Structures are given as C-alpha cells and as structure tokens.
Amino acid sequence: MKRDKLLMTPGPTNVPYAVREAMERPIIHHRTKEFEYFFSQMNDGLKKVFQTSNYVLTLASSGTGGMEAAIINAFSPGDKVLVANTGVFGDRFVKIAKAYGLNVITMDISWGNGVDAKEIEKILNSEKGKDIKGVLATHNETSTGVANDIQGIGEILKNRDCIFVVDAISSLGGLEIKTDEWGIDILIAGSQKALMLPPGLAFVSVSDKAWAAIEKSKMPKFYFDFLAYRKSLDKNTTPYTPAVALIIAATESLNMILDEGLENTFKRHKRLANICRAGVEALGLEFFADEKYMSDLITSIKAPEGIDIEKVRKILNIKYDIMVAGGQQHLKGKIMRIGHMGYVDEFDVLKTLSALEMALLEVGYEVEPGSALSAAQKAMNDIK
Secondary structure (H helix, E strand, O other): OOOOOEEOOOOOOOOOHHHHHHHOOOOOOOOOHHHHHHHHHHHHHHHHHHOOOOEEEEEOOOHHHHHHHHHHHHOOOOOEEEEEEOOHHHHHHHHHHHHOOOEEEEEEOOOOOOOOHHHHHHHHHOOOOOOEEEEEEEOEEOOOOEEOOHHHHHHHHOOOOOEEEEEOOOOEOOEOOOOOOOOOOEEEEEOOOOOOOOOOOEEEEEOHHHHHHHOOOOOOOOOOOHHHHHHHHOOOOOOOOOOHHHHHHHHHHHHHHHHHOHHHHHHHHHHHHHHHHHHHHHOOOOEOOOHHHEOOOEEEEEOOOOOOHHHHHHHHHHOOOEEOEEOOHHHOOOEEEEEOOOOOOHHHHHHHHHHHHHHHHHOOOOOOOOHHHHHHHHHHHHOO
C-alpha cells in the first residue's frame, strides 16, 4: 500500500496539503503585481511570526546560506566574534566565521548541554572579550536536542556595542522567540523546519543596530548583499530571481501558524514533546540532552547498550514509513533523534512511538509490548 512518508525528523518536516496545493498553481512571473501581492502577504506574516518590526529579508537558499549571509554582512575581516558552540550547527557558525577571516573565540559546550548566559557575560567582561563585535548562538540545536536560553543572552547584550546573531533555523514557528523584545539583531530562519515548507528559503530579520554595522562592513559580497535586499524590499520585490512557488506557499503556511495563534503553536509543540518523552521513558530509553535544556521540537535518545540504533531507524523507515534522524559526527550510531515540529499532531507521535517499540522488539530489545503507547496516551490525558 502506497503511503506518504511520515517525516519525524528535525527537517525537512511534513508539508501540509494546503501548502503543497499552493505550490501546484501555475507559475507566475516575479516582476508582476501578482507576485508583489504574495510577497507582501508573506512579509506581513513573517514579521508577525518573527515578532519584529524590523525588515525580514528572504533569500533563495538553505538556512546555512542565511548564516553565511549574516556573517558577511554584519562584520569585516579580522573582527572578533564569540560563538556559543553547542553542536553541529554551532560549529557551523565557527567554520563560516573562520572561512571569512574573523577572529573567532569559541565556547565549546559539551554536546547535550546548553550555553549558560552568565558564562557569555564573564567572557565579555574579561580581557579576552575586549572588542568583541558579535555573539553568535544557536537557538534550537537539532544535532543534540538542546534549546539554548536566547532570551538570557539577549538581556546581557542589549546595552553592549555588540551584534547578537541567532540561528533560529529550526525553532522559528515552534519555540517562543521574541526578536525585538529579546534584543536579537539578526535572526535567521529556514523554511523546512517548524515553518512547514519544503527546503529552499532562508529568512533573516535585521535590527537598526545591525544595519549600522552592515553599512560599515568591508566583507566582499554580491548575491547575499543585505543592502540590495533592503532596497528591493522597499519596492516590494527581490533583487534577484526569487523562489516564486515557495514564496506563494509561504503565505499559506504562515497563515496556518497565525490562524492557530503563536501561543497555541508553542503550547502544541510543548505538548507533543511531553507526550513523546513519556513514551520514550516507558520504553526504558535514556535521553541524550540534559533535562534543563531539552528542546520541545526534538527528542534525542541514547542507543541502548548492545542495540544497533541504525538498524532500528532502518526498520522504522522501510517497514513503517516513518523517518527519524540518527546522530551526526561522533554521535553517529549512538543516538536517535525524533523530530516533532511543524505539521505534526498527537497521533503522529503515537504512531512513531508504537512503531519504535515494534522496531526495538524486532532487534532484540526487551520491553513490555504496548508500554510506549499506554504511557503516551496517559500523558495526553494528563497534559492540558
């Protein structure tokens, strides 16, 4: 029987039918009033979801393109930046910054843990922190299942001459993030995560403080020049050919989020996380992320001793048409990651937990049949 694959990964995520239908419309030209209408609708929605009054730029790229664009626009070669590195994507900030000749100070936090905002403050107040032009941090580290305290870091940076750059590629639309209120100068989001779109778009909000730095930047740039995007945005268009179908689809997905209501969206994701964790615990599995920093968008699970977790993932994918993610880099074969972000509901989580239990039984893991589903259903009734 042919079924849609259920993507319980940290991205790409499931795309709603209404969004898919929007992408199936006949293509329109990007230099028309019709496109300007959709682009304007999308930009209005983005500002609401970003919780910002700032410009939100739209790039035809992955989230990594947005990260690179932020670095080359906000800084100049030789500038000193501090990166809070909590996993694969924190490390990506480090690699991009070094590639462009920045002087990078790295806070290497053990994987599974989050960054302590007070530790950032200590560095900024030390001799090592003198002349730091930017602090770069990941909100939701999908490689480990950790969510960092962006609000706390923002409070420390608000009155400093320092740009706060945040990777919210997977978190925007799933976790609370108040761009303006929290003092975030550049916030980067990606289309294929909690925003419920296919891959291909990066969204970047830019504060007045960041624009002042951008206008002084000596970094070479062309396609990703934020000044060109700002100029075009004032005319309700883009400087270069946009991903037209994705932009039309984005108007639909953003409307879905806003119709649900941001607070309700955040509550739904927290509820899904708690249901998933209840089922995982009932299976006797251990979480990888520290409880203090666990993300509501992804649950990272340690592989049980003697169990081939990659084989478990393969059974889920091939036999049950449910895809979950494995570990990255040195965590490959050591953890499994269940994403519950975007277009996901309780029944998707229950289905995943039930299939996980059966896959574990198939590879010889001892568990009481039905325990995961029973615990998850109890959590559904207990969680309001």
